[in-house]
Amino acid sequence: MNDKLALPVGTTLDRFIMRKQEDFPFASGELSQLLRDIALAAKIVNREINRAGLLDISGAFGQQNVQGEEQQKLDVIANIRFIRALRNGGEVCTIISEEEEDLIQTGNKKGRYIVAMDPLDGSSNIDVNVSIGTIFSIYRRCSEVGTDGTMEDCLQAGTQQIAAGYVVYGSSTMLVYTTGNGVNGFTYEPSLGEFFLSHPNIKTPQTGNIYSCNEGGSNSFPEGIKNYINYCKENNYSGRYIGSLVADFHRNLLKGGIYIYPPTAKAPNGKLRLLYEANSLAFIVEQAGGKATNGTQRIMEIEPTELHQRCPLIIGSTEMVDKVEGFLRAEVPVS
Numbered sequence: 001m002n003d004k005l006a007l008p009v010g011t012t013l014d015r016f017i018m019r020k021q022e023d024f025p026f027a028s029g030e031l032s033q034l035l036r037d038i039a040l041a042a043k044i045v046n047r048e049i050n051r052a053g054l055l056d057i058s059g060a061f062g063q064q065n066v067q068g069e070e071q072q073k074l075d076v077i078a079n080i081r082f083i084r085a086l087r088n089g090g091e092v093c094t095i096i097s098e099e100e101e102d103l104i105q106t107g108n109k110k111g112r113y114i115v116a117m118d119p120l121d122g123s124s125n126i127d128v129n130v131s132i133g134t135i136f137s138i139y140r141r142c143s144e145v146g147t148d149g150t151m152e153d154c155l156q157a158g159t160q161q162i163a164a165g166y167v168v169y170g171s172s173t174m175l176v177y178t179t180g181n182g183v184n185g186f187t188y189e190p191s192l193g194e195f196f197l198s199h200p201n202i203k204t205p206q207t208g209n210i211y212s213c214n215e216g217g218s219n220s221f222p223e224g225i226k227n228y229i230n231y232c233k234e235n236n237y238s239g240r241y242i243g244s245l246v247a248d249f250h251r252n253l254l255k256g257g258i259y260i261y262p263p264t265a266k267a268p269n270g271k272l273r274l275l276y277e278a279n280s281l282a283f284i285v286e287q288a289g290g291k292a293t294n295g296t297q298r299i300m301e302i303e304p305t306e307l308h309q310r311c312p313l314i315i316g317s318t319e320m321v322d323k324v325e326g327f328l329r330a331e332v333p334v335s
């Protein structure tokens with residue numbers, strides 16, 4: 001983090017991006033423009049979400065996505081809005097989206113960047129007014145400029161990310177992102193249509209007493225995870241699970257805590273996707289001083305083989321993640 005450029009709370013996202021231009025090596029403003037494009041789409045999606053109850057755009061869309069999950073109308077709207085913003089922005093050649101089975105070629109063959117995204121995660125919570133989110137990762141293409149992006153461009157390890165972030169559409173709407181120089185949070189002011197710096201240089205506590213996990217599947221959890229959950233209960237930790245990854249992650253990032261989605265009978269490889277959920281949040285949490293593993297391996301070092309591959313996710317305060325790994329190694333309760 002370049003502290004001499006520590007900008008005051010209240011700085012607009014635009015000014016922050018402009019002043020931090022030096023964080024983007026070798027970029028001549030293209031990555032800045034790409035972040036602005038994402039912020040624009042987030043503003044539009046935020047408006048659609050806030051109106052969902054009034055317009056007939058909440059509820060199920062009546063189709064399933066590539067994951068076999070019931071698409072919500074706002075899933076489809078968010079997917080369209082982000083793809084359109086990235087296509088019109090011109091900096092992105094290829095997109096990976098949770099809502100689309102195959103790569104999306106934007107037609108910007110001169111675009112130098114790849115975006116992997118979950119346009120609206122947790123969307124089944126929309127109808128009950130629970131916070132939801134957008135999650136994204138940005139990579140530099142490996143293939144030659146002037147062509148469509150390739151599968152190799154898209155299957156890069158998380159360590160190759162040049163930026164990652166999320167938008168949490170909650171009691172307020174926030175954009176939180178990193179470009180590898182710390183994590184900063186911006187709160188949206190709808191009356192002005194601007195994101196303002198509200199959480200500069202976020203650092204997550206090294207430990208905490210909040211654990212987030214769907215214990216409904218605990219009978220089929222690995223023994224080490226079962227033993228860790230028992231450890232949390234014996235130590236009077238608080239169980240907090242919203243069922244919306246971005247909301248659970250954001251709370252744990254600020255307060256300290258751990259989110260666990262382990263392998264289960266229903267999801268033998270875990271439920272969450274590597275490319276546009278685990279990697280994105282892993283980059284952020286590591287930049288904020290936390291940790292993210294699949295139980296045995298650093299998330300960002302997993303070599304992807306498929307666009308929509310899933311992975312177990314253990315993410316949050318470093319000491320808590322280390323503790324889980326200790327239980328998994330021992331597979332017996334560790335005092």
Ligand code: P6P
Nearest residue numbers: 121122123214243244245246271
């Ligand atoms: P479960 C939402 O579908 C999601 O992808 C995450 O946002 C959330 O943390 C998780 O799945 C909830 O899954 O199996 O607990 O309902």
